[in-house]
Amino acid sequence: MKWLSNIYWILAALLAAVFVRSYMISVYKIPTHSMAPTLLAGDFILASQMAYNMQMPWSNDVYFKSKPVAGDLVVFQFSSNKAGEKSMAQYLKRVVAIAGDEIEIQHGKIVLNGKPCQYDKSETKVLNASVQVFNEICGNGPSREVIFSTESEAKNLASYAKEKVPENEIYVVGDNRSVSEDSRTLGSLPIDQIASKVSFIWLSYGSTQDFISGPNQIRWNRILTKPR
Numbered sequence: 001m002k003w004l005s006n007i008y009w010i011l012a013a014l015l016a017a018v019f020v021r022s023y024m025i026s027v028y029k030i031p032t033h034s035m036a037p038t039l040l041a042g043d044f045i046l047a048s049q050m051a052y053n054m055q056m057p058w059s060n061d062v063y064f065k066s067k068p069v070a071g072d073l074v075v076f077q078f079s080s081n082k083a084g085e086k087s088m089a090q091y092l093k094r095v096v097a098i099a100g101d102e103i104e105i106q107h108g109k110i111v112l113n114g115k116p117c118q119y120d121k122s123e124t125k126v127l128n129a130s131v132q133v134f135n136e137i138c139g140n141g142p143s144r145e146v147i148f149s150t151e152s153e154a155k156n157l158a159s160y161a162k163e164k165v166p167e168n169e170i171y172v173v174g175d176n177r178s179v180s181e182d183s184r185t186l187g188s189l190p191i192d193q194i195a196s197k198v199s200f201i202w203l204s205y206g207s208t209q210d211f212i213s214g215p216n217q218i219r220w221n222r223i224l225t226k227p228r
Helices: 002-023
Strands: 025-029 043-048 053-055 062-065 073-077 090-098 102-106 109-112 118-121 131-137 144-149 160-164 169-173 194-207 216-218
Touching: 025 194, 073 169, 090 102, 090 109
Parallel strands: none
Antiparallel strands: 025 043, 043 194, 053 062, 073 090, 073 194, 090 169, 102 109, 102 160, 118 131, 131 144, 194 216
């Protein structure tokens, strides 16, 4: 009967959607500006749960396994911070150092394996006079935009002593260095606490004049873009 066939296909579609949502793709809304200007409050993103390993829910077999690299944008939970305090909050940050790297933070700026990252002022303009946008290049990696407070205020950002990232862990920071809570205070992140890797922005709704303030509208120029 036709109605039974329709029910079958509806149920199959629902089961497929549940499977994809539960085991393959995660959907998130960015709530704050801690990753600005890369990700803005009001961005809706899709993230792959299978970026670093592929394992079926009914099996212990892992079909492939890889590790995050510097520059990846990852979603995760810190099970505990440096003080041993438990946390179930979800975070989205950028990987800036991997196992074996030595990292030091000087007033929000990165020194990686003894070499300071390069910082040049970006052409990106913001209405908020209290922040500046810079292009950050670490080693041979690609350029990415990061935010600091104005030069005078940036000097008040805390510095963090050199540390070596332990095996099977990564060091993550937010691109908005003045407001992000990340490995600087929470410590390095065990890679088994990574939930997914950011794929692309599928919708964006927020300020169209400035990513800090301004009237909210759909940001058409950000839809279906891949943050880097």
